[in-house]
Amino acid sequence: MSQSDRTIAALATRSGRSALAVIRVSGLRAFQVIRQLLSTEDAERLEDRRASLVSLYSFGEDNRRRLLDECIVVPYTAPETFTGEDIVEIFTHGGRLIPSLVLQSLVRAGADLAKPGEFTQRAFLNGKIDLAKAEAIDSLSHADTTVELDLIHHHYSGQFSSEIKKIRSEITDLLSLLELELDFAEEDVEFADRAELRSRLDFLESLLHKLSHSYQRAHLIREGIRVAIIGKPNVGKSSLLNLLLKRERSIVTDIPGTTRDVIEEAVEIRGQKYVFIDTAGIREADDIVEKEGVRRSQSALENADVIMLVIDSSRSLDREDWEIRQRVLQQKTSTQGIIIINNKTDLDVQAGVEERRSFCADMITLELSCVTGDGLEALEKSLTAATHDLYASGSDDFMVLNLRQKNAVDRALSAVVSAKQHFEEGLSQEFIATDIRHAIDALSELIGEITTEDVLGHIFSNFCIGK
Numbered sequence: 001m002s003q004s005d006r007t008i009a010a011l012a013t014r015s016g017r018s019a020l021a022v023i024r025v026s027g028l029r030a031f032q033v034i035r036q037l038l039s040t041e042d043a044e045r046l047e048d049r050r051a052s053l054v055s056l057y058s059f060g061e062d063n064r065r066r067l068l069d070e071c072i073v074v075p076y077t078a079p080e081t082f083t084g085e086d087i088v089e090i091f092t093h094g095g096r097l098i099p100s101l102v103l104q105s106l107v108r109a110g111a112d113l114a115k116p117g118e119f120t121q122r123a124f125l126n127g128k129i130d131l132a133k134a135e136a137i138d139s140l141s142h143a144d145t146t147v148e149l150d151l152i153h154h155h156y157s158g159q160f161s162s163e164i165k166k167i168r169s170e171i172t173d174l175l176s177l178l179e180l181e182l183d184f185a186e187e188d189v190e191f192a193d194r195a196e197l198r199s200r201l202d203f204l205e206s207l208l209h210k211l212s213h214s215y216q217r218a219h220l221i222r223e224g225i226r227v228a229i230i231g232k233p234n235v236g237k238s239s240l241l242n243l244l245l246k247r248e249r250s251i252v253t254d255i256p257g258t259t260r261d262v263i264e265e266a267v268e269i270r271g272q273k274y275v276f277i278d279t280a281g282i283r284e285a286d287d288i289v290e291k292e293g294v295r296r297s298q299s300a301l302e303n304a305d306v307i308m309l310v311i312d313s314s315r316s317l318d319r320e321d322w323e324i325r326q327r328v329l330q331q332k333t334s335t336q337g338i339i340i341i342n343n344k345t346d347l348d349v350q351a352g353v354e355e356r357r358s359f360c361a362d363m364i365t366l367e368l369s370c371v372t373g374d375g376l377e378a379l380e381k382s383l384t385a386a387t388h389d390l391y392a393s394g395s396d397d398f399m400v401l402n403l404r405q406k407n408a409v410d411r412a413l414s415a416v417v418s419a420k421q422h423f424e425e426g427l428s429q430e431f432i433a434t435d436i437r438h439a440i441d442a443l444s445e446l447i448g449e450i451t452t453e454d455v456l457g458h459i460f461s462n463f464c465i466g467k
């Protein structure tokens with residue numbers, strides 16, 4: 001049986017307690033299969049693209065028909081459907097039992113359980129959607145923030161693919177000119193103006209470079225901006241985490257060293273995802289648990305996009321504060337942002353104002369009270385500003401969505417760079433034309449017009465079942 005001869009069925013919603021569950025069936029025998037679970041009258045009442053309330057009975061179970069559910073069934077006749085095949089959607093009551101009994105009966109009636117991503121894969125193979133849209137469909141259910149949603153919709157709507165096609169057609173124009181010259185090689189004519197050829201290659205290079213770079217921004221949007229909360233014990237790091245999360249996540253006590261492990265939590269602030277990391281401290285430690293905590297804090301510090309260095313405004317700074325500051329500054333990479341949090345401003349400010357001033361010199365410093373919440377808004381604003389700095393590589397929304405796309409862009413980019421080099425070295429059009437063909441192929445792969453089984457298998461197997 002070829003792949004598309006299989007009629008597939010799967011639960012499209014999460015299994016477990018819920019009001020409703022949706023089961024999808026797709027393939028040549030979709031209508032035949034659902035009819036086996038219906039009475040003759042209900043089967044006859046089904047209408048294309050119309051919801052019918054029907055009684056669903058078990059099928060193939062010791063000749064006994066058990067009422068499974070009263071539910072809604074909607075048939076969709078091919079080819080104007082998501083997969084391009086006949087589809088049936090069944091809206092049953094939720095929970096674990098009913099959907100799984102319905103699925104069992106569908107299988108007994110001739111359906112096969114769908115593999116992960118198989119519905120979307122069929123939609124792609126039947127030309128209903130391109131690869132960028134297929135990947136966007138998968139990403140939609142993983143989206144955490146509105147900023148991420150905007151990025152995914154740029155791909156879902158086809159805008160991304162059409163912009164890639166525009167770039168590809170520019171490159172194809174170049175290729176046509178070069179091929180024309182090759183056809184007339186003996187006459188030694190030049191159809192393409194050399195200066196223009198060069199400037200077009202330059203333009204393509206910078207465009208593809210920008211696109212490749214956009215991966216970093218997409219990654220920050222999707223995975224979140226990592227913010228490490230650093231400072232000596234008892235300054236209020238865990239209190240700060242709880243304040244940002246708006247719930248009691250970390251244990252807060254006045255006993256120094258309460259937080260021994262690194263705690264990571266994601267939260268959305270103004271549409272952007274942040275991952276806050278409450279650290280245990282980065283001082284020398286003796287006991288084995290504390291040592292491991294310190295090691296993890298150290299790695300959180302190294303991998304952070306933003307570091308929040310917390311100090312206690314009610315006490316004078318001491319050697320440990322300065323040591324931590326020193327360590328942070330020493331290790332800071334050029335892209336890491338630092339924000340100093342002068343915490344506990346609800347308490348009386350002790351001596352050492354001058355010292356604090358030199359401690360904070362040239363660094364963004366914010367006043368905060370984790371007890372009253374004063375200063376939280378300014379802190380959130382400041383994080384948003386730091387985020388914009390991290391996004392500095394580009395401000396438009398023309399971004400790749402994932403690493404596969406970035407790799408395809410990189411292949412196109414290196415082909416264009418190689419074309420430029422060959423052009424500068426004065427090599428014949430043939431070499432340049434070959435490079436340009438590679439660039440075109442890489443862009444076709446990017447939007448899935450050229451694919452291999454391997455690539456497709458890899459993409460769709462990462463989807464969840466029922467998609």
Ligand SMILES: Nc1nc2c(ncn2[C@@H]2O[C@H](COP(=O)(O)OP(=O)(O)O)[C@@H](O)[C@H]2O)c(=O)[nH]1
Nearest residue numbers: 234235236237238239252253254344369370371
């Ligand atoms: N008055 C006051 N106390 C705070 C503030 N932030 C934290 N604390 C207290 O300081 C102590 C240590 O806080 P904690 O968050 O556990 O500090 P950590 O060791 O840096 O994680 C606790 O008793 C908190 O209640 C604040 O803004 N004002």
Ligand SMILES: [Mg+2]
Nearest residue numbers: 237238258259
């Ligand atoms: Mg703590």
